[in-house]
Amino acid sequence: MTDLASIRILSAKYGLVGLGDVIEPYELSFGQRSAISTSEVRSQVNRTGLAVVERVIVLAGQRYASLVKDIWPYGETPLAGTRGIGEQLARLKELAGTRRNGDATDGGAEEDLIARRTVVAGR
Numbered sequence: 315m316t317d318l319a320s321i322r323i324l325s326a327k328y329g330l331v332g333l334g335d336v337i338e339p340y341e342l343s344f345g346q347r348s349a350i351s352t353s354e355v356r357s358q359v360n361r362t363g364l365a366v367v368e369r370v371i372v373l374a375g376q377r378y379a380s381l382v383k384d385i386w387p388y389g390e391t392p393l394a395g396t397r398g399i400g401e402q403l404a405r406l407k408e409l410a411g412t413r414r415n416g417d418a419t420d421g422g423a424e425e426d427l428i429a430r431r432t433v434v435a436g437r
Contacts, residue, residue, distance in 0.1 A: 329355045
């Protein structure tokens with residue numbers, strides 16, 4: 315299981331925010347003029363020490379995942395190829411079922427990476 319402190323949400327307005335961060339509501343997505351830029355997100359990553367994480371898992375649609383992959387080219391994108399929230403939820407359910415049934419790697423090196431992993435979810 316991933317340490318909750320290492321999870322970030324990628325916001326088109328605020329960049330990377332933690333699960334406990336309180337932000338003002340907004341209507342904006344990547345690609346719009348006033349959205350945060352990749353370079354601004356990269357600066358956040360460098361300031362917070364997230365540039366050195368060994369594993370990044372991106373749970374987001376294509377636009378958000380693309381921005382994250384610009385920063386962490388090795389980022390894993392298990393939702394790649396899905397078309398919309400319905401397919402994304404189905405994929406997540408499938409992945410969770412695989413994990414519960416023991417088909418995924420458990421323990422060992424996986425557990426050693428927990429402190430150095432960042433999960434990024436798009437909003």
